[in-house]
Amino acid sequence: MVTARIPPINCLLSFEALARLRSVSQAADELSVTPSAVSHRIRQLESQLGLKLFERGDFSLTADGSAYLGQVRSAIKLLAQPPEAVRSPRMTQLRLAVTPTFSRQILLPKLALFRHAYPDVELILQVSIPLLNITAESADLELRYGHGGYPGFESRRVLSDEVFPVCSPEYLHEFGPFDGFDTAERVGRARLIRSPLEPWRTWFDACGIHLPEPREGSQFNDVGLMLDAAVAGFGVALSRSKLGMAWVDSGRLVRLSPRSVASPYHHFICWKPGTLERWECAAFVDWLTETLTSS
Structure with a gap:
């Protein structure tokens, strides 16, 4: 032979x-x-x-x-x-800090593809707080949400999104119609659900609505909780198109306008200099970028 x-x-x-x-x-x-x-x-x-x-x-x-x-x-x-x-191989561990709604709605449904491509990598996920970028433990890679440009970190933008107003069908039936939700009079008839993750200023400026950022009303620092509150009838929320797709597609929330406005915030994958010398970290960054770009 x-x-x-x-x-x-x-x-x-x-x-x-x-x-x-x-x-x-x-x-x-x-x-x-x-x-x-x-x-x-x-x-x-x-x-x-x-x-x-x-x-x-x-x-x-x-x-x-x-x-x-x-x-x-x-x-x-x-x-x-x-x-x-060799007889008892240990998995290569990769610690990833992720924001809650991004993890549930975007990342987790796709992770099976990564596990299939890299079966020897054991992912350890932990939750981080959006905008504040606070994690309970140190992580190899972090999914951050904001404007970018994080001191001491290198980063790559992996997801941008658009926003539009939504509410529950019951709320719309009781307080609507809102006819596009694009004037101060129509906005003024609704209870606005607030979140620092999606300021209403983005929608107001795009529609030429001269109103200040609301100072009253329920407020949430997680997009998923904010949308769940809208489902429960708390009022009108500013939903992200990709992160909020499950709520709209299921009919739990309805759009109040066909218009979508680009959000000023984006999702970034971040790491400290030198981290990508580890092959598993570089592999995950490349996989996530390619997966979200092609989806």
């Missing part, structure tokens, strides 16, 4: 380092070799495999390179473990 030739380990280590760092000089420093040695090893590996692993310009991976990287990392990880660890 002819045994398949296994690529040299130094070639595989150079490939993994270059894929992660995307810099020949940094990969060479990490491996304590010269940059030319890294380049020769990559050419040797590509020649043996008969594959092109990198786009030459910025060292981004080709489709073949991306697929092979997963195999190489699994093999390196397995070889680095002592025999007892």
